[in-house]
Amino acid sequence: MKYEAVTIKDIAKVLNLSTSTVSRALRDSYEISAETKKLVIEYAEKINYRPNPIALSLKERRTRSLGIIVCEIANSFFSQVIDGIESVAYSRGYNVTFLQSHESFDKEKLSLEYLASRSVDGLLISVSTETQDFSHLTQLSNRGFPIVFFDRIVDEIDTHKVIVNNFKGVYTATTHLTEKGYKRIAYIANSEFLTLTKDRLNGYKKALGEADIEIDESLIKYCNHGGMINDEVEKVLDEIFASKKKPDAIFASSDKLTTGCLHYFKKHNIKVPKNVALVGFSNNENSDLFNPSLTVIKQPAMEMGEIATNYLLELIESKRPIKDFETRILDTEFIVREST
Amino acid sequence: MKYEAVTIKDIAKVLNLSTSTVSRALRDSYEISAETKKLVIEYAEKINYRPNPIALSLKERRTRSLGIIVCEIANSFFSQVIDGIESVAYSRGYNVTFLQSHESFDKEKLSLEYLASRSVDGLLISVSTETQDFSHLTQLSNRGFPIVFFDRIVDEIDTHKVIVNNFKGVYTATTHLTEKGYKRIAYIANSEFLTLTKDRLNGYKKALGEADIEIDESLIKYCNHGGMINDEVEKVLDEIFASKKKPDAIFASSDKLTTGCLHYFKKHNIKVPKNVALVGFSNNENSDLFNPSLTVIKQPAMEMGEIATNYLLELIESKRPIKDFETRILDTEFIVREST
DNA sequence: TTGTATGCGTTATCAC
DNA sequence: GTGATAACGCATACAA
Numbered sequence: 001m002k003y004e005a006v007t008i009k010d011i012a013k014v015l016n017l018s019t020s021t022v023s024r025a026l027r028d029s030y031e032i033s034a035e036t037k038k039l040v041i042e043y044a045e046k047i048n049y050r051p052n053p054i055a056l057s058l059k060e061r062r063t064r065s066l067g068i069i070v071c072e073i074a075n076s077f078f079s080q081v082i083d084g085i086e087s088v089a090y091s092r093g094y095n096v097t098f099l100q101s102h103e104s105f106d107k108e109k110l111s112l113e114y115l116a117s118r119s120v121d122g123l124l125i126s127v128s129t130e131t132q133d134f135s136h137l138t139q140l141s142n143r144g145f146p147i148v149f150f151d152r153i154v155d156e157i158d159t160h161k162v163i164v165n166n167f168k169g170v171y172t173a174t175t176h177l178t179e180k181g182y183k184r185i186a187y188i189a190n191s192e193f194l195t196l197t198k199d200r201l202n203g204y205k206k207a208l209g210e211a212d213i214e215i216d217e218s219l220i221k222y223c224n225h226g227g228m229i230n231d232e233v234e235k236v237l238d239e240i241f242a243s244k245k246k247p248d249a250i251f252a253s254s255d256k257l258t259t260g261c262l263h264y265f266k267k268h269n270i271k272v273p274k275n276v277a278l279v280g281f282s283n284n285e286n287s288d289l290f291n292p293s294l295t296v297i298k299q300p301a302m303e304m305g306e307i308a309t310n311y312l313l314e315l316i317e318s319k320r321p322i323k324d325f326e327t328r329i330l331d332t333e334f335i336v337r338e339s340t
Numbered sequence: 341m342k343y344e345a346v347t348i349k350d351i352a353k354v355l356n357l358s359t360s361t362v363s364r365a366l367r368d369s370y371e372i373s374a375e376t377k378k379l380v381i382e383y384a385e386k387i388n389y390r391p392n393p394i395a396l397s398l399k400e401r402r403t404r405s406l407g408i409i410v411c412e413i414a415n416s417f418f419s420q421v422i423d424g425i426e427s428v429a430y431s432r433g434y435n436v437t438f439l440q441s442h443e444s445f446d447k448e449k450l451s452l453e454y455l456a457s458r459s460v461d462g463l464l465i466s467v468s469t470e471t472q473d474f475s476h477l478t479q480l481s482n483r484g485f486p487i488v489f490f491d492r493i494v495d496e497i498d499t500h501k502v503i504v505n506n507f508k509g510v511y512t513a514t515t516h517l518t519e520k521g522y523k524r525i526a527y528i529a530n531s532e533f534l535t536l537t538k539d540r541l542n543g544y545k546k547a548l549g550e551a552d553i554e555i556d557e558s559l560i561k562y563c564n565h566g567g568m569i570n571d572e573v574e575k576v577l578d579e580i581f582a583s584k585k586k587p588d589a590i591f592a593s594s595d596k597l598t599t600g601c602l603h604y605f606k607k608h609n610i611k612v613p614k615n616v617a618l619v620g621f622s623n624n625e626n627s628d629l630f631n632p633s634l635t636v637i638k639q640p641a642m643e644m645g646e647i648a649t650n651y652l653l654e655l656i657e658s659k660r661p662i663k664d665f666e667t668r669i670l671d672t673e674f675i676v677r678e679s680t
Numbered sequence: 681t682t683g684t685a686t687g688c689g690t691t692a693t694c695a696c
Numbered sequence: 697g698t699g700a701t702a703a704c705g706c707a708t709a710c711a712a
Binding site for chain 4: 681682683684685686687688689690691692693694695696
């Protein structure tokens with residue numbers, strides 16, 4: 001059943017006016033007499049008239065909507081980013097559409113295509129772990145479609161970006177571990193295709209180097225689907241714990257990987273921090289309630305969303321092409337708790 | 341800067357054809373010669389033509405989008421529902437727009453108005469804790485706008501609904517507490533305006549009655565903002581624990597309230613379950629990792645989203661008005677862990 | 681002060 | 697087999 005809404009035409013017919021008069025009256029144009037205005041506005045109110053945003057979009061050639069692509073919203077970090085995006089977008093009169101890639105390259109590509117085919121005026125994206133080929137993004141960007149990257153950015157594309165200081169965050173956390181005397185520190189990384197993974201790994205290596213700990217590549221493991229695939233984390237941990245020289249600490253590079261480790265430890269009855277210490281990136285609001293409470297690197301997620309959205313609106317609303325792009329780097333917060 | 345996309349007109353001009361021919365060729369119409377089709381399709385592919393969904397929406401008077409309003413997506417239960425909604429919607433060629441009410445009646449009303457002004461073809465909604473006045477929903481529903489309620493439904497409005505058996509879920513959980521010997525069981529409820537709150541409370545009362553425990557109204561507390569306001573939970577717990585006869589167990593009626601209790605206990609050094617037991621509704625994927633691990637009532641969130649979406653699409657796509665509405669009641673799952 | 685005509689991108693209808 | 701035209705709902709340049 002089609003729901004039929006009221007249009008300007010309906011109002012015009014009833015009041016014996018032209019659609020243009022009604023349109024102008026509703027927009028409070030100076031050309032219209034106070035009397036007519038009152039008539040139109042009151043009637044519109046009475047029958048609950050609302051302009052059709054679709055028609056407006058077609059006319060103005062813009063949707064006043066922003067598109068967001070993230071791997072998943074059921075993730076503390078991303079839902080906090082989204083809160084930041086939403087608050088800025090709404091205050092500037094923009095609406096928001098989220099699409100989840102579920103860490104799938106194909107889904108990301110499809111979502112992107114849909115959004116860019118004029119459903120939204122611009123895009124905020126944190127790419128999927130699978131994404132290695134950026135041509136879908138490059139093409140759009142080159143044709144002038146406004147894109148801002150956050151969190152998982154793409155180096156090859158020149159535009160505004162918002163990230164955290166991944167290197168420093170991990171360096172601080174790893175140094176914390178080495179200072180506590182941990183020697184065999186495993187690193188469970190996200191997909192190796194992400195720039196952020198490299199930056200984080202460098203922080204880890206630097207800290208180990210400074211503590212005169214040799215880097216053992218067998219302790220560095222990648223989860224190319226970001227822990228989204230069933231037993232990705234389990235497999236990686238099995239490998240690490242099967243070796244003769246077991247780790248005494250673990251660094252986990254994302255929310256999902258961090259809780260993934262905890263689930264594994266619980267299942268295999270590995271005690272934290274007695275048997276192995278754990279630090280990880282996490283914006284989980286309950287990480288202090290865990291058993292043990294987690295030592296975490298926390299990202300300013302909300303702020304990230306706000307800044308990224310302001311950047312995007314700048315690109316969208318600018319009268320002339322923007323050539324000078326910025327990359328904003330935010331600081332992480334390091335919170336020490338029982339797990340180390 | 342406005343991003344200019346390719347239109348049928350552009351193709352027509354370049355190939356010296358009319359827009360109608362191009363349109364037909366692209367839709368593989370039988371009227372068009374194979375030769376022309378090939379020409380058009382190949383060129384369209386080359387320049388990456390994508391039809392403008394806005395123009396299509398205007399023409400077809402439908403958007404192929406569904407609107408979702410929930411209190412917040414940073415909530416395990418709702419993000420799981422959303423996953424269910426998304427999967428069904430996409431498989432049926434629909435796109436999804438989420439709006440968060442953040443438990444504010446005003447925000448809910450605004451979001452609703454925006455969506456119903458033809459941005460979406462139908463609406464899935466779990467109302468905010470603040471919502472007492474349903475006229476915004478009643479009006480739309482009466483005018484034939486397709487709405488399906490899930491989780492927090494509105495009794496007054498006749499349409500499809502999907503809920504869980506709240507009475508039974510709470511009855512089972514409370515009985516579990518009485519059987520364990522708990523006598524003073526406090527009940528931290530969500531907003532008293534929600535139907536679901538009444539159903540749940542009835543389950544609690546029935547279980548107490550069967551255990552010959554008198555109902556103590558001072559142990560029943562409401563959080564009318566669903567725990568969204570700063571120290572709502574803290575205030576309520578302060579009251580309960582300030583009384584002489586402290587509770588020996590607590591039932592929390594939502595995800596947010598359950599973790600809210602845990603945070604309070606941690607802060608005030610109240611041991612669970614030694615000082616007080618805790619059961620609550622929760623779909624948190626990490627509730628087994630908490631300290632202590634939580635005894636919870638878990639809802640089939642994903643399934644709820646799927647069923648609700650199927651109902652909504654039925655309303656949208658039906659040729660004639662639907663008069664027979666269903667309320668689907670799903671079973672909850674009760675998981676016993678350390679907190680009781 | 682108000683009305684008429686046009687166009688945003690697309691497709692259906694009717695003409696040739 | 698292809699082209700011209702109108703329409704979806706709205707805003708605006710131009711006419712009156």
